[in-house]
Amino acid sequence: MTQFGTWQPKIRGRLFYNWPCGTCEEALRFISPVQLGSKPYDVAIVGAGVVGCALAYRLSMYDLRVLLVERLHDVGEGTSKANSALIHTGYDAKPGTLESELLREAAAYWPDLAARLKIPLDPIGGIMMAVTDEQERQLEVAKKNAYANRATDVSILSAAEVREREPNASSDVCGGLLVPRESMIDPFMASIAYAEVALVNGIDLLLGVDIAGVELGQALHHLITADGHRLPACRIVNAAGLGSRRLADGYGGGAFDINPRRGQFVLFDQSARSLVRHILLPVPTVNTKGVLVSPTIFGNLLVGPTAEDLPLDDPEAAHTTLEGIRRVIEGGSCLVSGLTEQPVVATYAGARCACNQGSYVIRYNDGAPGLVTLTGVRSTGLTASISLARHLIDGMQKELGLELSPDIEALDTRPESAWPGWWRRPFANDTVDARVDHGCVVCFCEVISEGEIRDALDSPLKPRTMDALKRRTRSMMGRCQGFDCQVPLAEIMSSHTGITISQLTKNGPGSELVAPSQRAFTA
């Protein structure tokens, strides 16, 4: 039997939080670049979203010195955390584009990749549902498009066939396109698993470090942090997502405009899960793919997203609005009846990094030799992350003279025990026998035990914020949204790490769970 939390590999990389004294263990604190060694990095990746993490994971298979720098305080905490949690087959991409090619390649990788990295994935398949005659005519177009993308396993369904597969489908349904292999995934675990393996394989990870600029040199560049530290690297990959424009300005990167597109989602309780059997997709319009209804791998039902174009640097890009939530539920109700009677657990919003110059914009030697700009990775980024990383490495070999020699020690898997989560549900008696704290439930809604929390805190990519812990364990994600468990979890985190309760944060310094006493307020 595999034990929870028994994965204690030799971690060859270094993980540091750029946090003030006392907010995490001293050994995890980033104080000066000396901690990273004096040798310059072969590749520095700015942005630890799902794409940055996937690139780090792929690069960690080679004998290279790689640095992954993130402004936020966990991996995948920006755009990557708020999406529709799906792995696409790419049937609806524009044929012939890089996006379509990458999606097709990734769709083939995913089942094996998910099994190796222990990322929960369930290929339940999707149905694109037409609810008007006009939409029904478009199904044929969508099918042709899918064939052009070599997704030849799609098939058109009649209204009766859709209803047979989806008894709760809206009464307006007049046809559908069955898309096998569309899968639901744990969206958080993708970034975490990539980064964890990369860290074990020896990449260095800096969290909470904002890159203020780039100092260009002949063969060696330096990333300048907001605190004035200089981090030397021969090659720099700008994978900063919504921040990629600002970073590109720092090294004179070419012209592109980012246009954040907000997507709001509504998450329904587990009782709603039985409403659907597939991922239900609307027929897309010119502007948007529309509001989809999808079960989640955790047994909830997810409806969304909206698509709202926002100005760059809108501080409210990840805020929900009542109007948006209403539109999501309205959109979902077009596909499924009975949605409005279901209890809502949470609402959230994320901003996708849409680029006016097209999707998946990649520029090598952008502004200066050795710099790579990657932007316009939209909602398909989670799916394409793995093939995009492969594509980038190929490109860097060709364009940047990156030389690769395999690292023979590198791991390419995470063991079963790596994830102290619901992976091995239901609880078995022997797990509880082995460690009593695996029988002490702290998160009642999702049934997460104290032992799992402690295991997560000890995992290679050590979470030190409540949000990071939440994404690893699912605690506080259930229907009570932390009503019962937030305080006990903070107590466990505090006792396990030595951080005092008043220093614990939701997502990094500034977001303390209790108001700092020093803060002066002007009403």
Next chain:
Amino acid sequence: MSNAQHFKVAIIGGGPAGIGVAVGLAKRGVGPVVLIERRTEIGGTPMGYRKKPGGVPTFVEWTRGRVVFGEELAGRLAKRLALTDTAIRLSTQVTKIDPAEKRLTLLGQEGVCDITADAVVLTAGAREQTPAEKGWLAGARTSRVGFTRHLTGWLDGHGLLPARKPVVVGSDLIAYSAAAKMRDAGSDEPVMIDQRRGPSAGLFERFFFRRWTRPDWPGGVTAVEIKGDRYFVGIKSNDGKEWPGDGVIICGELVPNTELALLGGLAVELPSRQLQLARGQALSQPGWFAAGNVLGGFHGAQWCYFNGRRVARTVSHFL
């Protein structure tokens, strides 16, 4: 599992209502009875309101015209429970129910086991509505947006005041007691935001807490957004008014903890999560009953206890 331990009655939840059922059954000589509590101590929600000399007496018992601390009240009930022969399983969660077989799957420090019973009483209590459930709160997901349970946890458990310039969402008795608690601990006068035209707490309740707090009451708002990036900075109504602050406490408006019943297949109304009740607080399957705040609404500990006692009578008739 065939070797499931069998009880006459199983009670899910060790708050005032659960204790009431256990005491009531013991008085009628019904046994053996098991009481399952997921937290580490008996007493339920009132237990979180610690007794502190000079502190704000929150979670008050009104019935006899006296005011006591929640902890004191729960302690008194727990003593009554200790006089009975009820088997108590602490730190044990019911993870699954089979309504037809009256079988419960338990997870605790001893591992996973099944028990069966002739009758089951659900006394799982209630929790506060989340912002998403309220339906009139949107905006950012920042830190320092918490519930009353967090307030008592931080303040009574750790001596930490979660907000110095608080915004209280809700206006019932719980909201007023939360405001009083924070004020007593040194916060500014809270702003109280609710959809209602007037506060939902009664005149007498508001008067009681006047000693500690007279919250700013800007009047009914129709919709508000939480402002802030990573931490809370204020709340803004859809007509443009803003109230700055450094933390929100979401109070009151309880949602019954009926997920076991819902996922187990007992009749539950959605989206309110209310149990469908028959005569004598019986549920949709024979042998299943409910008592206390899990019925919905908002009741004090004393009411829940006596409600539990009453259900015990129904249960013993059923048996």
